Amino acid sequence: MNAVLLGLFIYVALQVVLGLVVARGIRDEDDYLLAGRRLGYGLATLSCFATWFGAETCVGAAGAVYQRGLSGTCADPFGYGGCLLLMGLVFAAPLWRRRLTTLADLFRQRYSPGVERLATLLMVPTSVIWAAAQVRAFAQVLDTAAHLGLLKAVSLATAVAIFYTGFGGMRADVLTDFIQGVVIVLGLVVLWVAVFPSGTELQAAWQAIDPTRLELFGGYRHGFELLEAWAIPICGSVVAQELVARVLATRSPRVAQCSALLGGGLYIAVGLIPVWFGLVGTQWFPELQQAEQVLPLMAQRHLPTLLYILFAGALVSAILSTVDSTLLAAAALTAHNLILPIRPGLTERSKVRLSRAGVVVFGLVAWGLALGAGSILELVQNASAFGSAGIFALVVLGLFTRLGGAASAYAALVAGLGVWLWGRFIAQWSCAYLAALGAAFGAYALVAWWSWLMRPHRTGVASSWPGTRPDSCGATLSQAPCNLAGEVNQGTREQA
Helix, strand or coil: CCHHHHHHHHHHHHHHHHHHHHHCCCCCHHHHHHHHHCECHHHHHHHHHHHHCCHHHHHHHHHHHHHHHHHHHHHHHHHHHHHHHHHHHHHHHHHHHCCCCCHHHHHHHHCCHHHHHHHHHHHHHHHHHHHHHHHHHHHHHHHHHHCCCHHHHHHHHHHHHHHHHHHHHHHHHHHHHHHHHHHHHHHHHHHHHHHCCCHHHHHHHHHCCCHHHHCCCCCCCCHHHHHHHHHHHHHHHCCCHHHHHHHHCECCHHHHHHHHHHHHHHHHHHHHHHHHHHHHHHHHCCCCCCHHHHHHHHHHHHCCHHHHHHHHHHHHHHHHHHHHHHHHHHHHHHHHHHHHHHCCCCCHHHHHHHHHHHHHHHHHHHHHHHHHCCCHHHHHHHHHHCCHHHHHHHHHHHHHCCCCCHHHHHHHHHHHHHHHHHHHHHCCCCCHHHHHHHHHHHHHHHHHHHHHHHHHHHHCCCCCCCCCCCCCCCCCCCCCCECCCCCECCCCCCCC
């Protein structure tokens, strides 16, 4: 075992030990999935940052910029950073006030249990695909350090991710996110200083860049392709369970809002470092076969062994802080929104065990996806786009309007997914996600309008457009009443 692999092993082992220690204090589902809803500014901000700052930000973004120049940075760091900022500005406080356990709970409150289940089935694959991207990146770090080969590296990375995530849950997740966030920043800064110890080297590298590689909005045939590149990370990820869970785990709506904004700003600032290394990487590695290895190879070339171990630990931190969140999100949605409704009598301990079992199952699925994927960036893009057009439409219209009900929600989910699958894999549209967003919003509005037209004839009672009842916030008669702020009344709300 070489020194780098030994250092990584020790670092990961310490993270696992911390997770095991924290796991001893887990008492119920809220502790395991939402850290008891007690996160303050520091833990929440670093958790938002570290969860989003994953393999695609370090390894994937650097590789994309190496291949295409700045035009490869729409998603990272600007798109996903913008997603965090959008969450803080628009969605964080309203979501927190709903007192949800998962995002799918919103769809049960606002629409129906059936919509909740369908939305869950669409959100779970997103988290699993995203987990596969992190596992693949972890495998590349291991392969670079120890030359294990893809199969062994992916298998080892999956085993670590499953074990690491299964025991600690969200409580261990946020604590290790804090540590990992600090290590990520330190590792990237150390590499920056090692490669560019003075302004002279930095200026020389800048002057050697081909001007065509500096076109941020270049490489797209038309404006819709550019809009597509930005819409996927922003609209597709702002409704991800991984991010929503951080918002729900905070102790107040103000903390939820500010931590998302601070995390987004930190994400963009730190994310520019891998972008820079991808931009200048062609000067050191002009004909690299695997572009996603540019950042690890840069570190391997310029750092002594001890500092390279720190940098490799930073990469592993970025990966672990995301993979644990994705596996936990998939397990939470499945256990809380699919299984518990049909097994309502489970004890809190059984609920935690059920979520842990979900981590193992989805970890194995991520292992298979990681072995068969073409690239990390491909996995992340598919994860952000899969089914999220309809989810985004439901969150926007469900939180902020009284328009539509369960039928509208079903129409949006089915139309969004169907159009995206057709456009992405069959018709090969360059703007499949934009088309899916349009289809989801259009289907929702059309069905809501049709229901409004039919309602007076069906019930014999006049109804005002939009919504099913003027004081229902768009909910059905069976749902809890809402106050003027659109929040579910505390006395009648179903506790998630």
